[in-house]
Amino acid sequence: GENVEQHPSTLSVQEGDSAVIKCTYSDSASNYFPWYKQELGKGPQLIIDIRSNVGEKKDQRIAVTLNKTAKHFSLHITETQPEDSAVYFCAASLGASGSARQLTFGSGTQLTVLP
Amino acid sequence: DGGITQSPKYLFRKEGQNVTLSCEQNLNHDAMYWYRQDPGQGLRLIYYSQIVNDFQKGDIAEGYSVSREKKESFPLTVTSAQKNPTAFYLCASSIGASRGAGELFFGEGSRLTVL
Numbered sequence: 001g002e003n004v005e006q007h008p009s010t011l012s013v014q015e016g017d018s019a020v021i022k023c024t025y026s027d028s029a030s031n032y033f034p035w036y037k038q039e040l041g042k043g044p045q046l047i048i049d050i051r052s053n054v055g056e057k058k059d060q061r062i063a064v065t066l067n068k069t070a071k072h073f074s075l076h077i078t079e080t081q082p083e084d085s086a087v088y089f090c091a092a093s094l095g096a097s098g099s100a101r102q103l104t105f106g107s108g109t110q111l112t113v114l115p
Numbered sequence: 116d117g118g119i120t121q122s123p124k125y126l127f128r129k130e131g132q133n134v135t136l137s138c139e140q141n142l143n144h145d146a147m148y149w150y151r152q153d154p155g156q157g158l159r160l161i162y163y164s165q166i167v168n169d170f171q172k173g174d175i176a177e178g179y180s181v182s183r184e185k186k187e188s189f190p191l192t193v194t195s196a197q198k199n200p201t202a203f204y205l206c207a208s209s210i211g212a213s214r215g216a217g218e219l220f221f222g223e224g225s226r227l228t229v230l
Contacts, residue, residue: 004157006157009155032217034217034218036219041223041224042223042224043119043205043207043221043222043223043224044158044205044219044221045221046218046219049217049218089157089158091157101146101148101160101163101165101171101173103160103219104157105157105158105159106157107155107156107157108155108156108157
């Protein structure tokens with residue numbers, strides 16, 4: 001089955017700096033890669049996703065890059081703000097339609113943005 | 116407001132007791148899921164249901180049971196057979212695997228502690 005590794009487990013940055021979280025996956029057939037943000041005491045929420053036919057995707061201060069050859073993908077947050085502090089999970093899916101049943105999650109990164 | 120409601124938020128149980136966690140959604144989603152979250156680990160799938168009156172085991176189903184009698188409801192029972200039940204439990208829904216599920220919508224979770 002799929003194995004997703006996520007690094008680092010904790011990350012502290014100064015407000016205004018950039019943050020990068022990296023994930024690797026094992027199954028080259030995986031073709032859908034979402035990122036979820038979990039604020040304290042709440043459930044995770046999708047913030048951005050990318051499919052295997054795209055190398056990069058941006059949404060305001062958030063971007064995700066995918067390297068299919070190396071089987072890794074990364075989340076980039078620029079101009080970090082205190083409200084970016086949360087746990088971030090990457091995931092990979094084998095399903096052609098991005099089926100949630102086939103999602104494998106990384107272990108999470110606790111991001112802390114220091115004022 | 117549309118969303119997923121989990122109850123109770125906190126639950127304490129004595130060893131040997133069964134406990135049922137509630138999950139209700141008003142998003143009109145076909146698919147529903149239960150995940151378990153432990154510190155430093157990703158989300159692990161317990162059970163999922165793609166349609167009413169049907170459900171399938173996920174990766175860690177032992178010691179758990181579910182039912183899906185209504186589209187809106189997907190309760191999870193943690194039985195006494197579950198060896199290590201203390202965890203944070205998350206319920207989620209998605210439009211449906213057959214329509215390219217992609218995004219999961221999560222509830223705010225239920226924290227179960229076995230005394």
